[in-house]
Amino acid sequence: MKNASNPGRSHTTRVLCAVAASAALALVSACGSDTPSGDATGGATGGATGGNAAKGPSGTITYAGNTVQVGATIDVGDRLIEMFEAAYPDIKVERVEVPNDTDTIRSTLTTEISAGAGPDVYSGDMIWPAQFAAAGLAAPLSDYLSDDYFDTFAPGLIEGATYQGKVYSAPWYTDNGHLFYRADLLEKHGLEVPKTWDELIEASNTIVAAGDAKYGYVFQAASYEGGTCSFVELLADTKAKVLNDAGDASSLDSAEGVAALELMKKLVDSGASPAAVSTFQESEATNLFAGGEAVFMRNWGGLWGTVQDEESSKVVGKVGIAPMPGVDGIGYSSTGGWGLYLNPNSENVDAAIAFIEFVTSTEAQLMTATEFAMIPTVTSARNDPAAAENNPVMAVAPDVKFISRPANTPVYPAVSEALYTNMNAAMTGSVTPADAIKAASQQIDTALSGAGL
Ligand code: GLC
Secondary structure, three states: EEOOOOOOOOOOOOOOOOOOHHHOHHHHHHHOOOOOOOOOHHHHHHHHHHOOOOOOOOOOOOOOOOOOOOOEEHHHHHHHHHHHHHHHOEEEEEEOOOOOOOOHHHHHHHHHHHOOOOOOEEEEOOOOOOHHOOHHHHHHOOHOHHHHHHHHHHHHHHHEEEEEEEEEEEEEEEEEEEEEEEEHHHOOOOOOOEHHHHHHHHHHHHHHHHHOOOOOEEEEOOOOOOHHHHHHHHHHHHOOOOOOOOOEEEOOOOOOHHHHHHHHHHHHHHHOOOOOHOOOHHHHHHHHHHHOEEEEEEEEEHHHHHHHHOOOOOOOEEEEEEEEEEEEOOEEEEEEEEEEEEEEOOOOHHHHHHHHHHHHHHHHHHHHHHHHHOOOHHHHOOHHHHHOOOOHHHHHHHHHHHEOOOOOOHHHHOOOHHHHHHHHHHHOOOOOOOHHHHHHHHHHHHHOOOOOO
């Protein structure tokens, strides 16, 4: 499996269309010149078997969704569309390719939707509801779906998808930050899975000094959203707070905030992590770890399948997954994940809603859990033993301490940018941790002061 958490790389069929502002009504025709691959059979079969076609929604919708792959060819979006079209023979879903990181997906969708176009349904990060709702980039799903539907999700997920009393995203899969480790190398050196950063540094240095791996610990410290995820884990660990309790001002400029950034730098200065982590997103860390070059990796649980994929990984069967280490014992995991959003420009809302409901049905969620090792969002699939069987990530969950990003504000992109740019500046050595924290704190205050305007 590839890219459960670093969406969009590889083989989907078409790029998001560049649509002119005047093309609001031309979604399908503007985008529809390429035929999505692999759907001819699904369409034909669906057409042949379908009953009561006249009553339900019909027509064509476009879907821009993350790529999660098994091996080179099987993609979760294609599988879901195949299942959906078989169940809804009167609806065709055309797949639209998405870029490969959350910030780029957000800016592409923002441009398209603001211009009156964009895909009918898109998968979006779980940190987007406030911003997308406030900017009119997402339609409220709760205008179309009942409380009974939202009650099917695991506790807390719908709360995170809600802005000013309306739900804007149907949670599709969840992701948590985890420590991936080389079980074979720890065993060889008689070492336990590290629970603290000091243990991780020591184990890294021991194993690298013995020549058993090139790097100790790889993680994401590039200047992008994933850098914020790594940083908030350490901030929680050193007991720093990004915002005050009211959520209207920064609390970052503190000894605890500086300690978090010093700790992140120490991972590099101690020799445990390569200096290049300041350029790493999810895929750089994954490539090194799956290539057998690193002992430890911080990454999303959703990448478990990639690490266990015979076609792309050299460490299949040699890897374990654990909660993140901390200063004094188990540390914090950022909560991540993706949901399905409805484009307010959609001209086929009934079909779009049918697709969203289907992807979050028990049937579809069990398929994504068992075939793609994705963590389900609906309680029925989460509790199904078949989902857990294929998902060591789910087994670790009870020990994980979660930390959320402060995304419940429309200005979250600016808050996050303040965090990741200044974190990254300290990691590259261009400013001290103390100066970076001060600058981040001021920029967060500036961002929040504009939030209510
Ligand atoms: C993963 C997470 C998402 C997060 C992103 C950061 O895709 O699911 O929530 O924002 O990584 O790179």
